[in-house]
Amino acid sequence: MRKCYFDHVGTNPLHPDVLNAMMPYFKEEFGNPLSVYDLGIRARDAIEMAREQVASLINAKPSTVVFTSSGAEANNFALRGIALAKQSHGKHILVSKIEHHSILNSARFLEKSGFAVTYLPVDKYGSVDPEVVKESITKETILISIAHASSEIGTIESIKEIAAITKERNIIFHTDAVATTGNIPVDVRELGVDLLSMAAHQFYGPKGAGALYVREGLRIVPLLYGGIQEGGRRAGTENVPAIVGMGKAAEIAKNEINKRIEHCKRLRDRIIEGALKIPNIYLTGHPADNSDKRLPHHTSFVVEFIEGEAMLLMLSMKGIYAASGSACSSKALKSSPVLLSIGIPSALAQGSIVFSLGIDNSDEDVDYFLAEFPHVISRLREMSPFA
Numbered sequence: 001m002r003k004c005y006f007d008h009v010g011t012n013p014l015h016p017d018v019l020n021a022m023m024p025y026f027k028e029e030f031g032n033p034l035s036v037y038d039l040g041i042r043a044r045d046a047i048e049m050a051r052e053q054v055a056s057l058i059n060a061k062p063s064t065v066v067f068t069s070s071g072a073e074a075n076n077f078a079l080r081g082i083a084l085a086k087q088s089h090g091k092h093i094l095v096s097k098i099e100h101h102s103i104l105n106s107a108r109f110l111e112k113s114g115f116a117v118t119y120l121p122v123d124k125y126g127s128v129d130p131e132v133v134k135e136s137i138t139k140e141t142i143l144i145s146i147a148h149a150s151s152e153i154g155t156i157e158s159i160k161e162i163a164a165i166t167k168e169r170n171i172i173f174h175t176d177a178v179a180t181t182g183n184i185p186v187d188v189r190e191l192g193v194d195l196l197s198m199a200a201h202q203f204y205g206p207k208g209a210g211a212l213y214v215r216e217g218l219r220i221v222p223l224l225y226g227g228i229q230e231g232g233r234r235a236g237t238e239n240v241p242a243i244v245g246m247g248k249a250a251e252i253a254k255n256e257i258n259k260r261i262e263h264c265k266r267l268r269d270r271i272i273e274g275a276l277k278i279p280n281i282y283l284t285g286h287p288a289d290n291s292d293k294r295l296p297h298h299t300s301f302v303v304e305f306i307e308g309e310a311m312l313l314m315l316s317m318k319g320i321y322a323a324s325g326s327a328c329s330s331k332a333l334k335s336s337p338v339l340l341s342i343g344i345p346s347a348l349a350q351g352s353i354v355f356s357l358g359i360d361n362s363d364e365d366v367d368y369f370l371a372e373f374p375h376v377i378s379r380l381r382e383m384s385p386f387a
Contacts, residue, residue: 003319004365008297008358009151009179010323014245015204021248022206025241033238034227043240050247054211057250058177058196059187066212066230067243071178071199072102073223074212075145077234078174078195079106081220082143083115086172090140096120096128096157097341099147100176104337107145116140125286125293126155126342130162141171148177148186148196152325152338152354153285154298156180163192172218178202178210182253183297184261188213195220200242204359205249209242256359264297264357267366271355272299274370278377280304284339284352297358302344303351306380311353314376320369323354 005013025046031039033047048062055062068074083093095107097119107117118136122128128146137144144166149156159175166173174195180186181196182203188196195218200209214220214233226235253260272288275281284300286293303311308324315322325336339349355369 001319002365002368003321004361004369005321006355006357006361006365006369007321007323009202009354009356011201011207012204012358013360014206015249015252017252018205018245018248022241022245025244029240033240034229043238046240046244047238050243050250053247053251054198057186057254058181058198058213059189060213061216063231064188064213064216066214066233067238067246068210068212068234069208069239070210071176071197071202072100072210074178074197074199074210075100075102075176076106077212077220077223078197079103079110079143079145080223082172082174082195082218083110084221085219086142087115090138090142091115092138092140092142093117094120094133094136094141094144096122096146098122098126098150098152098338099145100151100178103145103147103176120146122155122341124342126150126153126284126338127286127293128157128162130158130165133162134165137165137169137171141169143172143174145174145176148175148180148191149184149295150285150338151179151298151356152336152352153300153342154295155285156184156293156295159191159193166194167192179295182250182257183295185257188215194218200246200249203249203253206242206245208239209246211246260359261296263359264361265291267357267361267363268297268299270363270366271357271369274366275299275301275373278303278374281377282348284342284344295356298354298356300352300354302339302348303353303377304348305384306351306377308350308352310380311351311376314380315373318372318376320372323356324352325354 031043033044051062051065055065172194175193176197178199181198194215196213201207224235281303335346335349
């Protein structure tokens with residue numbers, strides 16, 4: 001049976017060159033980067049090389065990259081670290097309604113700690129209107145966080161336009177770029193953001209490695225206290241193999257990004273065209289022809305009369321692996337807040353399915369999917385009491 005992995009927003013396989021780069025740091029080069037002898041110095045040099053590689057991917061200075069354990073940690077660090085650092089200037093924060101749970105739950109934590117949070121609406125495509133951002137700012141606003149793109153519906157936000165507003169008002173602006181970094185060009189200077197989160201496993205690096213870009217000169221309160229690692233911004237002995245892997249993955253992504261975009265976009269468009277031939281299935285997020293507004297490797301649908309989990313299970317029996325909603329919420333067995341926020345009715349939102357492509361996918365994978373998916377839908381509708 002053919003195996004087709006269409007869940008690259010969930011995670012990616014480790015690139016072989018990344019694995020090769022990591023291997024020495026599990027055994028021979030095991031030194032603690034804080035040690036003053038040669039084993040430690042080589043480990044520290046490896047971390048700094050990785051910092052340069054990650055910084056180059058996003059066009060930043062190496063000193064502005066802080067390594068974390070994940071994109072979720074980077075998001076927590078950004079929101080809570082800036083809120084605590086800036087609370088004497090105000091206690092109001094803006095986030096969109098379709099942020100990742102690591103942003104939304106951090107915002108809820110801050111609300112319980114005395115901060116006020118405004119949850120910004122989105123349109124039917126999941127786009128945040130910069131004018132709504134401007135209108136929602138108060139004298140107390142100290143931080144705005146809008147994801148660069150949604151991993152659930154693929155919508156790319158107008159980050160540059162929002163950043164222009166925040167700069168004018170002297171407000172700190174963070175973007176969760178976990179879904180975009182390594183998948184489309186990400187340039188922190190062009191975007192104009194103050195903080196940016198990323199995760200290695202989204203661009204063929206290892207799990208357990210992430211980073212937060214913190215604009216030079218910006219004060220942020222650490223989440224973790226203890227040692228002097230990461231310039232005093234994140235304590236704890238560094239995960240050297242994972243950091244090395246993230247650096248190598250960033251280097252490869254920078255060199256291959258245009259080829260990856262072209263390859264995935266073509267396959268994505270084939271999936272969208274074929275899937276929409278099935279009755280009562282609807283694309284979520286921006287249409288494929290609006291390329292500047294949709295991730296090139298991402299497509300998502302809602303299907304009437306069927307639950308997303310049932311589709312996932314039956315597709316997996318065919319060797320096709322996909323997702324239903326966010327990887328962090330798909331087991332919650334409730335309607336996706338992202339889909340509800342873009343106006344999808346709760347019953348229809350239950351039929352969410354997401355297909356995300358990668359560099360190893362082929363036309364043969366898409367051919368197989370397009371042959372099997374209609375049969376899966378037909379079979380499930382036969383079983384459904386609502387069809």
